[in-house]
Amino acid sequence: MATLGSVLLPLAAVFAFTVPSHCFRTLTGASFTHRNITERAILRKTAEVCQDIAAVNGDPFDLIIDDSLTPEQVVQACSPSASVVSSVAFTNAIVDIYLSNADVDFLFALNAEYHFYNETFEMGRTLITRGVSAVKDSTDMGNFITARSVLGEVLHTLQDFYSHSNWVELGNTAPYDALITPALPLENLAGPTVPTCRNCIGDDCTDNILPAVLDGGLLTSGYFNRFFPNKPEGKCSDGGPLDMTSTQEPVGGINKDTFDSRHGFLHQEAADLALTASLDLLESIRICVGDQDFLRLVGLSFAPVLCFVIDTTGSMGPEIAEVRRVSNSIVASRLGTGLEPPFYILVPFNDPDFGPVLQTTDATFFMEQINLLTASGGGDLPEFSLSGLRLALTAAPRFSDIFLFTDAPAKDAVLRSAILALIANTRSTVTFMLTDVLSFRRKRELEGLAPRIVTQAQAELYREIALASGGLTIEVPNSDLSMVTIVIEDSIAIAVVTVFQDVKNPGAPCNFSFFIDDTLSNITILLTGTPSLTFTLRSPTGATQTSSEVSEPLASFSLAGNFRRLRLNNDSETGLWEISVNSTDPYSVKVIGQSSLDFIYNLVEIQDGVSTDFFRQEGRPISGGNLSLLVTLTRSDGVSVTQVSLLNTLDGTEVNGTLQPVTDSNYVATFSNVTEGTHVVVLRGTTSSLTSRMTPGSFQRQAPTQIRTSNIVVNALPNTTIIEAGSSVTIPFTVALTNGGVIDGGAMETFTVSVTNDRDFPVTSPSTVTIGADSGGLASGTVTLTAPEDALSGTDVTLTIAAEDAAAVNSNDVVLRFSVFRVSDIAPPVCLANTSSGCPADESLCKYFVWDFTANVTDGINGTDVEITILEGNGTLETSTEVGPDGEIITVVSYTASCCANRVVLSAVDNAGNVGRCVGQADEVDVMPTTEWNVVVKSNQVCFRGSRVFVAK
Template sequence: MCKIYTVQLFVAMVVLLRPSFVNSFQPLFVLNGKSMTHRHITQTAILRKTAEVCRDIAASEGREFSLTIDDTLSVSQVQKACSSDISTSILSTVYFHTSIATMYFSNAIVDVVYLLSEEHHFDDETFKGGRDVITTGVSAVKASVKDENYIAGRWTLGQVCHTLQDFYSHSNWVELGNNAPYNSLIKPDQTLTNLAGVDVQTCRNCNGNNCKNNILPDVLQQGLLTSGYFNIFSSKKPTGKCSHGGSLDRTSKRDPVGGINKDKVGSSHGFLHKDAANLAVDATVELLEDIRIAVGDVPFLRLMGLSQSSVLCFVIDTTGSMSDGIAEAKRVSFEIIDSKRGTPQEPSAYILVPFNDPGVGPLTLTTNADIFKERINRLTASGGGDIPELCLSGLQLALTAAPSSSEIFVFTDAPAKDAHLKSTVTALIESSKSEVTFMLTGVLSSRRRRRSSQGVITRALGQSDAQLYRDLAQASGGQSIEVTKADLSMATSVIEDSLASAVVTIFQAVVNPGRNNNFTFTVDDLTQNLTAYVTGDSSLSFKLTSSTGVSQASNETSGPLASITTAGNLRRLRIRTDNETGIWQFSVTSDSPYSVKITGQSSVDFIYNIVEEHGGAHGDFSLKESRPLSGGNATLMVTMTGSNTVTVTDVSLLDDSGPTQVNGSIQWMGSGDYLVTFREVPSGDFVLLLKGEYSNSTSRSTRTSLMRQASTQIKTSSILVTAQVNNTNIEPDSTVTIPFTVATAFGGVVNDSATGTFTIRATNDRSYTLSFSTNLIIGAGDGGKANGSISLSVPSSALSGTDVTLTIEAENTADNDINYTILRFSVALKVTDVSGPTCQEVNTSGNCSSSSSFLCSSSKWEFLANFTDGINGTGIERITLRQGNGTLNTSTAVGTAGENITVVTYSSSCCSQSVQLIAVDKVGNVGSCVGQVRAVTTATPVISTTAANNTTSTGGHGLSISHPLVVWMGVFISVLLKYTH
């Protein structure tokens, strides 16, 4: 245990000092453009499989699907092809882009988190260990999807894909002449065969830098499977074994010298890089297909994040005085559900978190609107006690449950009893980039609380209480809307606004303390339905001026530019014109704090992620789940969505309180991706502003300006927090130890001579037990850093598929400085059932004509089969049609050995002459059965009389002739032919 802990601390120090020991396909980028990265491989496979699923769904529904499916697909192409109705909506690809980014960032993080794990990279001939990593991860993904926990599923899936993809680069599978994936890697019930034994020599020295023929001929002739050894510390390896290769692999300097990896074109076996990468794509597609069959088409598309609508997420105070707030939340949510159900704008998921004191939850996360309705309808206002409630605990749960870039609405009239969670919630906001809007009722105009005539403090929000919520809203880019209970229904219009399709932020500013300001923003012709929101006290006034010079003042509720409504501290402007492009102006007069936000609807938007550069010969970037260092460089990966004609011209960080502006240097990486580097970012709270140009639809030679802004603030810190884990899959009734390191930085680098005392906070969204020291001291001679550890105990009651988000914070109270790191875990039961259900055909009856397709509807055939998951299996959960469009009937029986048997009867017209049945057990193992009718020259109708407990009519992908007139004609002609021959 001591040895493992020491290695983990060393890994944390390695990551802290930022060298690169990447030994796989490049994670995210290659500057020469000739090699394929894990990002490219993962995205290509996701787009291919997603398009295939959409194609099959379209075929089953009788719709056309014209997209050509190949390795050149773009996110926009697949989103558009998969959208069944985009005629009345503006298509947004932000959620699809964000979900794919989650998967390729979690893929890339394997090279950091599992730096020294041979199993995660198929190094050192650890084929069984690598296969176990894959199959255990796939089981966790299936469990997460079953629980509708798609965020955890994506994060785990990305990591699984990394290990699977590394097999094709690190083993000799390609050198053996294989041109198809090794599907035993995703099937734990299959035996891994023909592995080179531990005493079998596999390589010889390379000829200088030429390693083309370094695998021994006997190994190739016998088809023995091997992989390269890799070690950054020692050159020791078994005699005669191949090495991974590369400047950081010390084993490659020892006989046999050289390596066999195909990570990039310049690698030891780089001449096979493209072959390995293409096989990695095909293998990832195969893996995705296995998950798709196990979970079903619609859940699979949700896992991929294929949605153009946001989630509906409410965090609601349920104490006694909140009856009006609960009623309004019910009203607005029911109205949204009823008006959008069945349309492309229907929310992709529904999240509800009630809170009071001392309770939080339970969390409702569902894609079923009726379940959400039932849960929110249950809420009642009761109790209240000592006034403050656990608002931030409820918000914490919502932030970890909702997808990135969600909009969360909090209803409360009470102070936060758990205000100590402010920094944790802020960290989760920054990580998820979700917007939080507070619907606050009963905010006092002064800092003093009201007292009743009996001297009791009434339930109300003082200014300091409300300021906590304002700060969190500002950090997220949301709003703090303060209204009376009577005016709450006027303010909830912002909820309906946020759920419109493809909402983008054009401009946003928070000014505190208040001062007069003239803001400018650019309106483009790719944006429609502009809306402006202004929050501030009653003394605030403003003027809106269009690009043509037309103006409207705040006291004109209906003017030439907008209609203005007021609810509490919120002014909402519905801007009437969509055709006045160019620079607009918004002038505000106020000496009190206020905010301004301009939104619209547009397919064109952007997403961004803070990434961390790793230097060295094999350097790249990985996702940074903490704040950039003050005074250092910050790098962002920016992706434009919705258009291939937009060119990014400027990306800057703005600090309104300064005002300070830091301009970034932009490097185009292809396919709408940009690396943006900011040099020496000062301390402060920044927002990201992007400007670009695009070709005007009426004139290709004319370039039009475009402006977008990210809502979430980017904060800097002089503290560095890093953590490492052995495994992100955790079992119930277990305890995991997470080592972490805290360091003080100056000018963006660790200050070796720094000392200090740090307060450590660690929280998780599942309330699992944590054990850690709350203080950490960096002493003289410690090199500017100190190590700590946290124990996370998982209860035995934890369900498989549950995700756990752990936030570790370090605060230097002397400098009022905080930084954090965020870790994600998935609870995964150890799966002992690794075999899929088996099928035995019992009988096929009925004959179908092979020559008279016109008569097919009058003839029937039947297929009878038995499925079982064995006596020790987890049991069959469902049986579905993979091919065929007949009727599926099931009943249950018990076999001679006591095993449960599912008896399947499939009946169909002769218009569909084959069937494929899919059976899935309770842990996601898949079995299949194929049946086909016998064909003769004359069709013989068959009448099925088999009874079943369950009957399901399922549309397949074949031709279906079901019009009554056609059926009648078929029978008539059949009888006529019988009597005329």
Template sequence: MLLKITQTVRMVVLVVLLLLVDHTHSFQPLFSSKGNSTTHRDITQRAVLIKTAQVCRDIAAEEGWGFSLTIDDSLTVEKVQRACSSTGTSTSVLSTVRYQTSIAIMYFTNALVDVVFALSEEHHFDDETFTGGRDVITAGVFAVKSSVKQENYGAGRLVLGQVCHTLQDFYSHSNWVELGNKSPYAALIKPDQTLENLAGPSVPTCRNCTDGNCENNLLPDLQQQGLLTSGYFNLFSSEKPAGKCSHGGSFDKTSRKDPIGGISKDDTGSSHGSLHHQAADLAVNATVELLEDIRLAVGNKKFLQLMGLSQSTVLCFVIDTTGSMSDDIAEAKRVSFEIIDSKRGTQQEPSAYILVPFNDPGFGPLVMTTNADIFKDSINALTASGGGDIPEMCLSGLQLALTAAPSTSEIFVFTDAPAKDAHLKSTITALIESSKSVVTFMLTDVLASRRRRSLQGVRPRAMSQADAQLYRDLARASGGQAIEVTKDDLSKATTVIEDSSASAVVTVFQVVSNPGKPDNFSFTVDGSLKNMTAYITGKSSLTFSITSATGVTQSSSESSGPLATLTTTGNLRRLSLNAENQTGLWEISVNSNDPYSVKVIGQSSVNFIYNLVEAHEGAHGDYSLKEGRPLTGGNATILVTVTGSDTVTVKEVTLFDSSGPTEVNGTLQSVGSGSFLVTFTDVPAGDFVLRLKGEDSATSRSTHSSFQRQASTQIKPSSISVTTQTNNTSAEPGSTISVNFTVAATSNGVVNETATGTFTIQANNDRSYTSTSPSTLTIASGGKAEGTVTLTVPSSAASGTDVTLTIEAQNADATDINYAVLRFSVAAKVTDTTSPTCQVVSTTNCTSSSSACSSLQWMFVANITDGVNGTGIESVSINQGNGTLNTSTAVGMDGMNITVVSYSASCCSQSVRLAAVDNVGNVGICEGKAVTSTGGRTLTVSHWLWISVALSIIWR
């Protein structure tokens, strides 16, 4: 009983916090209420753009291609993406969606810290918790490095965003800026460095502000001694140690107690708001330093993948491996090899490869790699066998793919059997909506009738129409397709996989008509679109015609006509459109009374990303990511960001439901950087997709400047609210996570306090970790019910992996459902926090004459160690320098492992900077510089170190 009361009190406190907190407790998270203030979103994006550009510049210098971009505060996502082209030249069709999406993930999780960790002093450097704040940063950085080591970039971005929030808050909440510092506090990201000059617990730090002016409230003695302090903050109590500074702001009760006022620099209206921009600039530079530390630990290639700098999609297959699937496996192998071999070494090469086999009773293991040869070997190793009872674990395999693949991925499922795990349908739908990934099913040998027929008592392998409907429903929810063909014709249908693997693919128009009816559909072709393709699926009796903007028409009876080349395979019609120089309004007319779908895609730089957000009340107010589905009858706010162009003007964003047809127009509010907050009022029930229309003023394009784009994933409102409360975003192996959640019935977008009823609860995770949860929750009073899910991470779980937990609530009639999706990083506690050390053994000289430098060589030798209790040196790489590096290992007389590095280079390049990384990601720097002389050959040697090396090698 006591435990229940404690949990209830905790939930009540958190609800109060969410209602009260106005985000003046840090830099504004996403959007500034004061137009000239800098937010966490701004700081994070600026830092990511700067560091990405710097890494690309270094790669360009190393590989010898041009990099002309000026790295300053004018950087944009498109400028950096284009400059980072491996050829150093611009391309006509450039996709920035993945890069922009990755940045958005980081600034959204950054903003979430103000909600999840609202009362944590350590996460905001409040109350002089410098050691605790540094621990939050360094533990998070270790977790990011572990995730990247496992090529688990999605989990790495989630943690990185949170770490950046805490680091950035230091510069707003402490007096680092007031002390006159012009560079970041490096010790915050280096756990082996001492935090110096901290004001002790009994040292007074502030005096009262005068008539509301707090510019000089820091005590002169504190400033003269260079002591570091931060403000105290509390929502509920005014208590603080005597003489200590407060954070300040209307919700900080400590700021009303002597010394009155605060020292925060969260925005220009804060107590020390005149220093806001200096604090923000330092926060940017500090974030760049943190990213540099991660870059040194993981290497350039993996760092750019962590940042999401890729124009290409992942190649992701989920494949049934039962006995009848040998032809399908062979086709999946053929098409994947063709894509890999044709795109290897180009910018269209897939950014990652994912393979998930499934059968019955097993599924997996998941193979996720950036190495095409590993993927080839994995798919080569698949064999078709077994499959006695027909239904297979298809959705379990798809669940692994959805949680492993980056957001907005395209996933292809090959099967000829119904799903044995159909109970996961709602979980899969939740993951599709959360990740915005597109799922296309390649279904072979679906029976024409709704039932499987038996032949002399033997159950046939083929699935019925009823079985296939599950796959059609999931394809529709994701914006994918359910393609039904014979095994002999599968190779003709897999052209859709090749289409999707092209760069910068955008959806121009998509609609599903179920039940079917004759209808006309229009879409706009703009001048940026290339290589357009239309897909129409439906029964063989379906007919259609297509009409261009100039009035030319082609019917479905023409396989090759003035507007398109048509191929028909199974239920799929693929039209390769001749849309070049035919901009304007096109029309497709479909004649069918059976269900069908229409989808039009093309290649274009112009696209958009979107996220459902919710407002938080308060003096300033802001937004954070919203869990689950929007509420029926209420307001819905979506953050829309246009990618790939700075010449686009958005005119209209709508929620479109073709089954109505219903169209809800949104109200647009620009928030800068090509982003808009779009608010929809009184959202009706239905299955909506987001459509964006506007104009492009680029002078190089056609005079027909109108354009449209459409999101693939459906948005389905719900009258059920599911919210979660957890202070955990990561877990150690062997630990248990508890997630408290609340389910509520709503009416017109708000909780219906008079509602009654019972909800069915389902909690699933993609790792099959042990979990407990209630099977039902009954509303007792207030329209809400509370529950707890526990999730136990096995002690064998590898650091750097992650687990995705989905909590779903369904009403008693099974007509409505909502969900929350949470992702936790698995991070083992790191005890080795000491960076590798470098001892220079020798440096040879170069003559001062530059005319002969290319014919002369110099050498640098050093010993690198990781200490007696270290985890050992994992790698040594050249960070700066154009020479040759060689390493060898030795054991010293004290038993310590030594990595001996020797570096040689031309005298035209007379310095070197090496990065030594140990097995948990600590980075040590080793620098050397040639000794210059006027002639002759001299040798500068630390003799005892040479002796140490020689003895260590002999000893070994």
């Protein structure tokens, strides 16, 4: 049997990424890491944006912006007035970005341009500028998940430049602007035959770059190859422990990845420049997309999205009316409060149509579109409900709550595996609002409507999806729908956390216990089950309430269909609560509340080598194998995690992981020999602020989404995550069977392959793959995805590759996201013929004078209009357009300001998202006093106050 670490080695160069290249370490170690640099840059830039917004609005902003910021501090400083806020969305976006950053070492370890190895400056710069354009375009289209993924990759390449090149050794103390500005030339590059290094003296490489290179300001980078020692004669090596070229003269290297690297004496300087360059790149994106979309890109929101997937067939009139009512209520209560959803998503489905996705930040437009929904058509009973759900899962941010309304079974059950894969990938929660399920048929017939019955067997698919996501399946007659849609407001309230959740199928009497801590408020217990279900709720003090008591002494209680809702009357009674449920039919229990204390987790793989790196694991973990979780808290002040466990949802057994702290808010939990089945992640800990009577300081949280293990492993490696419109991307993939957590090298199996994407882009793939006799236990295949010629730049496409064994018992999958990019204008606008008038050299006179700045800005021949905004300065800006002699569009800029602010920086953004700048500085002039009175001020040349007038010489 082969280990999982060696499973991809037979594919040689394509899959030889199981040991990462040596770069800024990704998560751990004393040195600065990609995670450190990326997280600090995002936190600082986000805080700067919030500070600028507060200044414009005249609001206070009480936060010191430095490298010690935490996500919760930034969220608190940026948030509107609220009793509780959560940093879940912001924290998740940061983690997504820096894990995508880490993935570059996993996916593109052998691609020199991704790391600026081998003097690949032009190719590396192209990756950065193309990636930045893709981020801007994806952000403009609201495709924030894909934008974050690409942003992480771009930041990795940009940061690696400062570690792998000699930019620092050349004495530069500012970032290399040409890397993010394609219009600037890459200058002073060492030619392919120019020697750049000499041998290190033992382990001392402080003087191995040739003096001619340093004196001439020539830019070079280290060569790297983990398999062969060959490199051009006289060239520097990277010099990391995995670099074979460092053994060939000139031996040694110049990388600055860590303090103990060959040029580790410059590690601090390289990391500082990488941070500044990352801030510059984020600023260029911010200028282009605007402050609000930048904040959405980095996940800074104070409320969840509002996402509806709704059946619009002829019988759904009452349901559409209820969605309209609920939406109106939520929008009206939050509009203008600063606690509005960051955006709204609506996906209609019918037969044979579904979609398109409506995604908007405009609440009024969202409501207009809901008001336009009508119930019509439908034909046969089943509808394309899963197709609509797939669109919502790929459009909504991770950890979203999605609500699907239907009275019909799924016509597209073939998408089941893709839906489950997307839920595992996005951690989104899906709640189904089902009407006309079996027992409600008689009412429909009495109303004279054609019966549209979802049988219990057909509803089981919806229950399976809801269960996997941590959602609910609520079954009510449509006349009672308004009684249960309160769960929507419960779920999308601010800072909602899951305290406890369990499902019993088959049903059986059971006692469930859970901790309530004093960070929690608005605690609600949600039950689903048959009308015969009964329960008893018990508080930490021993007080009880049964299902026959609707309001006292512990909770208020409502019932509709299969749904029960209990809202605790007293949030301050902390400690161990218990609910005893008596039912032999299937039922579910879910406890939620509002709290700033929550967590997210990501499945990661640990690569042991010269450093320990973590990479995101796609698909399901392997039965019987090891599992590692990167657990991130949303607050760390006074909080200590004492236990992260996997709860088996089938037999109720719980296994504790081995905890390793990474930072104050990050932990790695490692589990060995993970059992087969489905699991949920449970986190327990203590915090100094809690005063629980039963167990002082205790709290618990549970992740809603299930983790399902598999004995199949699927790996895929695209050669890019950006597809040019009209072109294709090739994705090699492998499938294998495992036994006891390792690849079964002697297995013989044929797998059914299913490949889907949410944009219906053309795809070619094999329908089956087979493990051959001499394949080392691997079946391999290739998927080709083509972006149509007319695909808009910034469009994202989510591809799912699923493999199922011959017995149709086990399956696994991988979810990949791509961004479409159109090759277009990459040159930024330029500032021409700018002039500035003067201001007095004596600064004490500045308030008596004004100055002017004028400029012509153009995007060139065949260019576009440009948008001018003030980056620095507080004067008055006026613009007009005219046509130049060669037909180019010229934007004429006129700026006037007080001489007390004698500098202006303007941004010029064209329609392709390229950003240029105009800088104006008032000239200094001498002034002399005169005794003239009542001088009419017509320019900055004359200004008077009282009886004293100043005239420019």
